[in-house]
Amino acid sequence: MGFHTFDPEKADKLEDAERYRYVSREELVGHLDVTTGSIVADLGSGTGFYTDNIAPFVRKVFAVDVQDAMHDHYREKGVPENVSLVTANISDIPFSDGELDAAFSTMTYHEFASGEALTEIARILRPGGRFVIADWSANGQGESGPPVEERYDLETAHELVSDTGFQIEFEAERPETFILVASR
Template identity: 40%
Template sequence: MATTLRGGAAVSGAAGCAPGDVAVCAAPHLFRASGAGRLDDEGRLAVLSVDTLASLLELSGVESLVDLGSGTGFYTNRLAERTTGLVYAVEVQPQMLKRHLEGGAPPNVRLVQADFRLLPLPEASVDRALSVYAYHEAPDIVWLQQVAKVLKPGGRFVIVDWRRSHGAVEHGPPMDLRATWEEVVEALTPHFSHVEGRDLDRFLFVAIGVK
């Protein structure tokens, strides 16, 4: 059973990764919880700001949001302060969620332990979806269909990840794990009515699907 943590209480959710059995569902190249401290480094904002994400998501201040691969909640919490809607922090690793919970979160954040491929959210229930630095960790692209299912009509899905470019080797995962925005747009196309993408800078790309 997936687990949703609300203010320290564990509540059963839909089927997903079993607690403590991360290896079954997680990709072998998943960013490990042992390095979670790096995810809380404020220097990350110099590479990708909250303003940039809020703009890409087109947040007006009332939308619900699901953050896929939320880690310790670095971006989740900051974006939750930009909206009155519920914000779901979906993370497969219980250790990451524990750190997020212990660090605190805005009252509109819900922590959810789940595999991307088995999102424990109702169909057409959220306005926005976000994946920051998680696309390259996913074991396959089946999860994109799951994201499309939980988005409301007109919902917006934003993916930001590391460019597969030899000019971007200073940061991010190994080059063979990366994608181009063109490849991600192609993967999104069967599930969304409108797709687009571009390079954000020398390190990052963005791909967007609108349901």
């Protein structure tokens, strides 16, 4: 799908604690199954709202976003020492094969989901590395987030991710969102 990216002019909305209603820090950290030595990427990091939540639990987080303007907002609020900003398209991430222990996408999967992007994510994860997706569901009512027609449902996301060679570890459909946890 990948209809559009989030408007940087509305970046302040990404700093709203109401976002924890869709996925909490604890849930995200738990599904990532990381240690203090882990290297992780936040794919579609935006202003770093969730990046900041993961940073205290790992050695390094790469905040990956296709928009420099989002990194500008992140710099304004302050970037933790163990976070590096990377401007890149998810289908062409500048990391070595197996460099990462885990990657996650919070409410951005619908912007980049494709076989090409998922193959790239699989490439940069070490064997056994985790990929966690929390995104807007096509089965939702559209109370927040992108238009429903721009979203994936859990079944389609499951199929795309598993077709790329990931093993699905956990999945759950929610009223407006879904979560999918996979390993390489």
